[in-house]
Amino acid sequence: MFKSLLAHATDKANLLEGMRAASASAIMLLVGCALHAPDFAWAAIGAFWSSLATASDTARNRLASMLSFAALSTLAGGLTTYAASFGIACGALAILVAVTAAGFTRIWGAKAYQVAILAATACVVMVDRPWHGGAGGMAYLGVYLFGCLFATALSMLIWQLRPFEREYHSTTWQQALARTLRDAVLTLRAHASLSSDGAHFALRLGIATTVAYLTVHLLHLPYGYWATMAVLLVLQPSAAGTWPRSVERALGTVVGTVIAVAISGLAQSPLAIAVAVFPLIGLTMALRPVGYGVFVAFLTPSFVLVADYAMPVLDEYNYVLARLENNLLGSAIAVAATLILWPLTERLRRKPIN
Structure with a gap:
């Protein structure tokens, strides 16, 4: 049985993609070492998240997804950071708006949602670093954006795993963009109702994440972004999807x-x-298709070590305990939100039985 599971994992794993993502992040950390700049941990995070946001079908879509994520996460993260400088209430409002908007992108499909939810993840992490005035307070955003763009350049220009064949398009990119926007507007109109499943999921995600943010701040829990991240990554449209996801994450x-x-x-x-960090991020990316639990098992130490790079932890035991508590808290909030806020059932169950 173990051999069959191992063979299944090996078939699904993408080791080269993992090595590329790991290289992008590790190089940023090495640059930080050379410059004695701990803030380059943000560049490593940006490079890693950009790799996660990558669409893998065509060169055009890959470039669009990575650049969209870089711009969206930097802008939204900066705005939430700025909002948090005015207090917890403003930070909570910024989180509510950003995460609800990200949740609503699910109506446009998995690719759009992947970019948006990763950008929302950047927001809930950056909001715990509120701006206190001065250009230096926002300097890390530039470093973060540099990491995103470096990963994009590495993927598109330097290290192409599957060299893109020449693509022949019957339309120009301007025409393709116009068609995409037109289709997006039509989809938006179809879901532009507070009674739609798309709106329910977006509001549920936004409210649950905001509740997690307020809880960790009102209780003064350290490293609270682990709770808000857990909500973002665990919560699914139905309880049937959220519950196993929360168990896997735990x-x-x-x-x-x-x-x-x-x-x-x-x-x-x-x-x-x-x-x-290099082998950890490599395994995180490579084993992502295998299963969510395996992905989290390697994502956790990757993120912890990068955070340690930026801000060394004096009490490792309490840090570990705080992370576990916050992850469990976020998972519990996600499950509760799914059960309480507009619980979804399959549409077939809603239809009357003839």
Whole structure:
């Protein structure tokens, strides 16, 4: 049985894609080491998230998805950071707007939602670093954007896993853009109602994430962005999808935390962390198609080590405990929101039985 599972994982894994994403992030950390600039951890995060946002079908779609994510996450993240500087209430309002808008993009399909939800993830992480005046307070956004653009250049120009064949389009990119916008407007009109499933899911996601944000701040829980991230990545349109996702995330987080603690004990310097991040991010990307639990198991130590690079943790035990608590809190809020706020059932169940 184990051999069959291993063979299944090997078939689905994309090791080269993992190596490329890992290279983009690790190079950013190495640049930070050379410049003695811990803020380059944001460049590594931007490079990694850009790799996750990549569409893999055509060169045009790949470029569009990566550039859209870079622009959207930087702009939205900057706005939420600025809003949070006026207090928790303003930060919560910014999170509500950003996440609800991201949730609504689900009506346009998986590719659009993937870009938007990753941009929303950037918002809930950046909002915990509110701007306190001065250009220096926003400098990390430029570093973050640089990481996004570096990953895009690496993917499109330097390291093409499957060199793009010459694409012949019957329309120009301007015509394709106009058609895409026209189709998007038609889809929007079809879902432009508070009673639509798309609106219900978007509002549920926005409200649940905002509740998580307010909870961790009112209770003064450290590293609260792990709770809001959990809501974003766990909550699904139905309880049937959210519950197993929350269990997978909890188990993956526990395994990933053990890995992070083990590596943190060995990787004490920024250079050692940069080296350790390479295989972790590589496995995170490569094993993403295998299953969500496996993905989280490697995502957790990757993110923990990058965060340690930017801001070393003095009390590793309490840091690990806080992360586990926040992940469980976020997962619980996601499950509760799915059950309470406009619970969805399959449309066939809604239809009267003749």
